[in-house]
Amino acid sequence: MNYSYYPGCTLKTKAQGLEACAFKSAQVLGVNLVEQEEWQCCGAVYPLAADEIGTKLASVRSLVAARTKGEKLVTLCAACHQVIKRVNHDMKTKEDMREKVNNYLQLKEDYQGESEVIHYLELLRDEVGFESLAKKVKVSLAGRKVAAYYGCLLLRPREIMDFDDPERPTILEKFLESLGASPVNYPYRTECCGGYLSIEREEVVEKMVNKIIDSALQQGAEEIVTACPLCKYNLENSSLCQKGEIVVSYFTELLAESLQVKEG
Amino acid sequence: MSVIASDAVIKKEAGFEPLIVAFCCNWCSYAGADLAGTSRLNYPANIKIIRVPCSCRVNANFVLRAFQRGADGVIIAGCHPGDCHYMTGNYYTRRRMSLLKNLLEFIGIEEARFKIDWISASEGNKFAEVMNDVLAKVHQLGPNRKLRDSRWRR
Amino acid sequence: MLREKITPDTTKKEIGQISEISDEKILDCLQCGKCTAGCPAIHGMDIMPHQVIRLLQLGQVDKLLASTTIWGCAACFTCLSRCPRKVDLSKIMEALRLIVLRTKGNQRLEIDKVPELLAKQIPQQAIVSGFRKYVK
């Protein structure tokens, strides 16, 4: 099955590992991810102001492209997912914004939020299925105690992201189980890492990430996986990580590893 | 309370005194009109209320007859959906009058002449507001000639 | 200070702007404090999230515009997902930031700083976010 794939800026630069592993794994799983021919940076943060339109157009263009192809739009970066999914929701539900955007874009057919936006994890859960994923695992990750770190952007706001229960999500744990790993449940897995605050308030972020890592360590975690490049950066930048207490990787890296498609 | 604001709008210009017939359900809107009274909320005397048990008692005939006999505007007011004293009456009103309103508009009757609204027994204020609002709009439109029987004079 | 009015007329305009930009209803808030209690970024804030709304209810916009709180919000939506009144505080924070940023000369991030950030291996995503959050 074909999917339109939206990569986003970070995946082409700092987070190439996240993408490469996802692509190779997809091939093994029989999922054909086709990168959109033209895409623009989504803007990394969903514009929260009700009066902003311009900053949402890049997302709408990608959504329209997916509609033209009649494919679901798959994202990998948690930030892109949040932005595109929420913009799509706006196009579906906010008449005022829909009208303005369509007026501006002058499409042949008005865009009304018809495209479906799914994250790579949802693709694995709902389209591939964790059970059939488990069957394709070549190297089981048995015995590895992995703490899933969700961050914020995939989970909240609950009604719009419709991804998982924001307070007690299970998708990453089920994913890890299907790879044979032992997920570690720890209460900080949905707490915020500080996000973009790292640009000017490193000291705040430091506090936030250390709590998360500390909580994972307390529950016996040996490594952490995440879906977001910024989460990974912030976690890795923490003093605990710098001391080598724990390693952080992308969930797709573990996936590729277990499917034996990870290079090096 | 300051819902007399529209007094200013409705100046006694051109000698036109609109006549508005309002059908009010006994349990909510008629009681709401009573409350407007006990709260001394002003609205113009052009509005005359006919009591019906439920908004679902109002037949399209009554509406057209009022227009025919000289009304310049017609109002139907009932309980809010979900609050009907007879449980389901206003749900039927909602469908029936939605269609009638569109039909009248379709043959070229000005939209503002036919008003349907939900006014509860506690909304004396809303009652006065709606009455003032309809009157102001009808006043602007001028007399209803489109549906009036030419033999009928007030 | 003695108050004669809850929302002083002098700040009505800003309050209106904030409501318009955020599309949130500040009067829905019951001041239960759940947002503050759960806020993961609270340590960088001088005014607590629930107090932000109280100050808005009181019309004290100036205090908010000068606060560190509005720059300390990470837009993680934890408060929204738990708020019993469905108030999206992240949108209110954004509105407050925009009031500052949309005023000329009030940019918080300078282009010159980017090379330095890139050198730190910070992901592009954060830099783009920074431009969205700190510059207009």
Added chain:
Amino acid sequence: MQRVGVFICWCGTNISSTVNIEQVVAALENIPGVVYIKDYQYMCSEIGQNLVKDAIKEQNINRVVVASCSPRMHEATFRKAAAAAGLNPYLVEIANIREHCSWVHKDKEAATQKAISLTRAAVAKAILNEQLIPGEVGVEKRALVIGGGIAGIQTALDIAEAGYQVDLVEKTPSIGGKMAQLDKTFPTLDCSACILTPKMVDLALNSKINLYSYSEVTEVNGFVGNFEVTINQKARSIEMEKCTGCGICLAKCPAKKALSEFEEGLAKRAAIYTPFPQAVPNVPVIDRETCIKFVTGKCGLCAKLCPTGAIDYEQKDQIVNQKYGVIIVATGYDLINLDRFGEYQYLDHPDIITGLEFERLVNAAGPTGGKLVRPSDQKQPKKVVFIQCVGSRDKSERGKAYCSKICCMYTAKHAMLLRDKYPDCEAYVFYIDVRTAGKGFEEFQRRAVENYGVNYIKGMVGKIFPGDNQLQVNGVDALSGELLQLEADLVVLAAATQAKPEADEVARMLSISIDRDRFFTEAHPKLRPVETHCAGIYLAGACQGPKDIPETVAQASAAATKAIGVLSKNKLVNNPCVAKVEQAVCSGCLACIKICPYEAITEQVIEEKTRGKVRLRRVAEVNETLCQGCGGCTVACRPGAIDLKGFSNQQILAEVDAICR
């Protein structure tokens, strides 16, 4: 020939200061049919009423129009006066020239003209008024109470006390409801069981009361005075008459894995069980889902052991049909499901419990014998955090927008009991507001703070982080603006109350309405708090909205009184302003049946002769005792074959014409 008498009230100066009475009188004189006009300062006074009565007798008038205040105010008064003078009361019409005229208009001339117009409309309608005679219907002298909690028990006892038969239908194996699960009751701290159990026993022994436990109402037809009800008595697998309640079966049953509903899942029970020792009836029931005999076919131990041979594995559900004059709905409430409140970890950690679970944990008859211990390790807690408003006053998708009303008080009670029993255990209460409206309530809550040292914190908890040995509760004191991080041993959540999931079904069955929160709607929030819109059906207890025990009992007794009021009558009189069908015009499309909310219209086949041929024709027929007179059918009927007495098509058109003149 219609002779109309018009009576114009000044209402002191309420009307006369804005409406020129003289002018009204003069205008009315020219209206055909009006033969007598009288104005008076207070028409509703005895003198005023006598003016009406005298005119009926002396002036030979046969229609009465009173131009006065709202008919909602004094229509009944003037109808009574007319009836006293021998005139059918439904020949009286009211023109509302006070609320709808003198009180809302300032311009005297305009108000006077409007008063004339309104009175003229009333005259036009009155001329077409017909004598209406209310119908009568007999009353089945038996009451049905649905639900056997404290509300249902109280209602049943009160009605039986008045000498009427009562059937009480309870869904679970025993009556008692939520109150039976409680430990102490606020604000007096009486032991709940001590005050409830005697009532349960009274009920069991009362010869006027027939208890259908483990039963459900499945169908309701009919109307006030004559409800026809079907009750399904679920198979208990025990013959009630033979069982002595010795309890051998309970003790010996090998299947003891099911979670006890009564103990809120904090203890196990056998597959054959009575919910609690004081259950009424004290007859067990077999849970066929967990019973080894039913699941595997092997076992049958209880049947072997039962000294009276009461066990009957073959027992089937039984259907009972019964007629009732009145029905009281007392189906109670539930606590909301906490699935969506993950931040409180209720589903993920055993030491986070609901208030109802706390009641069981401190109850001497509960799973721990009244010793408060943490479910996780059975250790006594040293610090307990109570969180109020979990889902209450929460308008998001996961909560309830209303206040659950009982939580402030029971939380104060819990904290106080805790501090009383274990003075070295700290108690913290997070609240948004403390609401203690009720007799002795405020004093009670203050005692918790002042005498028992319970720490009240205005603020909420963001999240609970379970640690190795304790629960880290992250909260805020919103008043001081300080963050709190409490290491608690036990957390008690005051989960919001909600309507029973089956409320929709019950409402549909009884044709009563429910509000947006699915609580049953009373007929009037202030003046008819225990009645429903459906005559003869009353509400008691928390099925109508969150309530504490005193309120529930008060409402239960009120509902009983209303019910007794109906049962004490031999005949009921109904509103004669009902629909009627002119069968010659009826085409039998039966659109009226489809929209009637009261099932008051039925189909009838009549014989008709046309052109010498007899043909059978389907027509509509109105049951006047069921019809409530909304008039919806009259509009669904295109030819106008069905009309509403008192508000006929002709009458309303006459009013329209008169107003427009």
Added chain:
Amino acid sequence: MEKIREEIKEIVRQALASKEVDLILAWEKGQLWYDSYPAFFTEEQGVDSLVWDQFCVNNLSKYLLDDGMAGQKVGILVKGCDTLAFNQLVQDNRIIRDNVVLYGLPCSGMIDPAKVRREGLDRGLIKIKKTGDQLIFVNKEQQIKVLPTQVYYDKCLTCHYPNPVIYDRLIGEKVANETLATHAGRFSAVEELEELSTKDRFAYWDQQFSKCIRCLACRNICPACSCEQCTFDDSELEILGKAKENSEDKFFHLIRAYHVAGRCVDCGECSRVCPQGIPLEKLNRKLIKDINELYGEYQAGLDPSIKGPLVTYQLEDTDTFTAGERGRKQK
């Protein structure tokens, strides 16, 4: 059609002979080329004059209401549009389904004599043949090929039910639906009017209604107008006077349209029979369009067991009058 006509005659003869039915409602050829009028047959012998051609536009179902039919088993020939009407009458309890035997006739459209005349095709007309998707008008001198769309009734051009939706016995092959599927365009005339200003809309309708001579043909032909006594004939209520007066014309047509709202099967017979050419179907279709848009697609007469849109409701129904939720389409 001729082949089917013979098949029909045979079936009708057999049905009468076997007493399967007491009488059969069908059509008979009149004097003029366009004249195929309703007739009932009780005897085998009479069946020779039965006709089935492209002028059998008359819907026969309403004849089932005639008192004369009482107690008899009646057979009836029905086209697609007729069956919708039949079902509506069943839903309104005006006909007992079991007393009627339906002979379904797929129909690809009926010819409008007025259009034939307008095209000048009637001069010296001998017969009309149908080949493939063309009609051939044969006169003394020549054969003229014509596309059906040129001469079919307007209502047939927007027909969506060329095949009977209910029948006991189907005669002939079903017609492919696509050939006529301009059904979706049936609201275009309504939409055009909706686009006009209020003033222009009124001018249009005022002019149309003023043509009315109150002959009541629209009412009498309508399968949804089946009341024992029409409200307009109620002498006591007098909701309508007898005068030729503009407001009364409007009153009549508005109430007529409103009374069939949710039950009008959109057969178009009202406008077909109107001697004054008032486009009554536009009123009906306005109501159908609004019902579809506001309360969900509904086709009257398709399934009598589904409650009509005006005798049911949904809690979350929209409306067209409150400020918050205007069901009306925003322009």
